[in-house]
Amino acid sequence: MNELSASSRITYRAVMVRPGMARRIRGLSDKTLAWLFITPTIVLLLAINIFPLLWTIYLSFTNYRANRANVPTIWLGADWYQSILTDPDIWAAMQVTAHFVIWTVVIETVLGFGLAYLIDKKFRGHGMWTTIILLPMMLSPAVVGNFWTFLYQPQIGLFNYVVAFFTGRAASSFQMLGDVTLSPWAIVIVDAWMWTPYVMLICLAGLRSIPDYIYEAAEVDRASKWRQFWSITLPMALPFIMLAVLFRGIENFKMFDMVNLLTGGGPGSTTEVASITLKRAAFESWRTGYSSAFAIILFVTVFGLANIYVKALNKVKSR
Amino acid sequence: MSIDATPSIARRGLADRVLRRGPLEAAATTIIAAGVVMLMQPLSLTLYSWSFATTLFGTVMFTIVSKVRE
Numbered sequence: 194m195n196e197l198s199a200s201s202r203i204t205y206r207a208v209m210v211r212p213g214m215a216r217r218i219r220g221l222s223d224k225t226l227a228w229l230f231i232t233p234t235i236v237l238l239l240a241i242n243i244f245p246l247l248w249t250i251y252l253s254f255t256n257y258r259a260n261r262a263n264v265p266t267i268w269l270g271a272d273w274y275q276s277i278l279t280d281p282d283i284w285a286a287m288q289v290t291a292h293f294v295i296w297t298v299v300i301e302t303v304l305g306f307g308l309a310y311l312i313d314k315k316f317r318g319h320g321m322w323t324t325i326i327l328l329p330m331m332l333s334p335a336v337v338g339n340f341w342t343f344l345y346q347p348q349i350g351l352f353n354y355v356v357a358f359f360t361g362r363a364a365s366s367f368q369m370l371g372d373v374t375l376s377p378w379a380i381v382i383v384d385a386w387m388w389t390p391y392v393m394l395i396c397l398a399g400l401r402s403i404p405d406y407i408y409e410a411a412e413v414d415r416a417s418k419w420r421q422f423w424s425i426t427l428p429m430a431l432p433f434i435m436l437a438v439l440f441r442g443i444e445n446f447k448m449f450d451m452v453n454l455l456t457g458g459g460p461g462s463t464t465e466v467a468s469i470t471l472k473r474a475a476f477e478s479w480r481t482g483y484s485s486a487f488a489i490i491l492f493v494t495v496f497g498l499a500n501i502y503v504k505a506l507n508k509v510k511s512r
Numbered sequence: 513m514s515i516d517a518t519p520s521i522a523r524r525g526l527a528d529r530v531l532r533r534g535p536l537e538a539a540a541t542t543i544i545a546a547g548v549v550m551l552m553q554p555l556s557l558t559l560y561s562w563s564f565a566t567t568l569f570g571t572v573m574f575t576i577v578s579k580v581r582e
Contacts (some may be wrong), residue, residue, distance in 0.1 A: 276566055278563070279557070279561055281557065284557060284560050286551060287551055288554045291552035291553075291554075294552075314523070402574050429558055490564050493564065493571060494548055494551060494567050495566075497544035497547065497570055497571040497574070500541070500544065500571060500574045500578075501544060504537065504541065
């Protein structure tokens, strides 16, 4: 362009931009242009995020039922909130959720950090092993739910045969998904299998962010490998581990798809996590107002945890 | 003059120490965590009943104090 004369530059511009359009764009300020570009996103966000949230908050104070939309809506105040927060069944669902969240997070963190520590040693073929370990994370939860249902089959399932091989029990003598004691652990095992690689990835990022010179200084000071692990590796990887714990905690608190496919909340209500209870209230009992109040309670909890998560994320970013 | 000035400096010092984003965010975070624990604990239905109010208070507090100066 620099080699073009002034007249040819004018001709070039005239060809590239229609005069009417150019005049219109030239008349807009930078701020107006910026608003022009972000308005569609804001409208979309308001339509699919903010409006449904505000509408759900409104519904949570009414007796609205989605299957009887023509019935006049009555304002109930905080009645649903009071009902949910004094209901022993909902409290039990929260404890089932707590069992699921605590055990999955503990198992995933311990195994994930252990795997990350091994992969970080850069042994021969570590790239291939990393890919193999990451495979479960790349699958859809619907697929995982379905094929683990087959693996847990007492007659033909591979899982029962592996347990039978190591324990000596008959493979068909126990049902992972049908037993009241075993089913809460069945969903924990599947989630841990699927999401341990994710925790491993975050921990690996933390381990690789530790500068080598710190270990070299520790070697000079004749610190043992054990001391190096407790005094350097673990403290420096801790913000990343916290990040993984919070993220998996939030995700598992609202876990629905995998548990619904594996057990559907059964047997009885032994694996009925909060999201399954919510689905039953909303789309089986059609108590829309009640389920809206329950959804708001879960939303506030997740939002609160997300605040802590963002704080932890900022701490990691500032390193 | 000096009698008046000394307590005001002391008051400002206390406010500076307490009304900073760091300690306030830590307090809000603790309240949120307490609310979540109260929601999922198996020991007391009363604690469970107050969990939502606690989490909501902590979340609102966190949202407000995250705008406070460092």
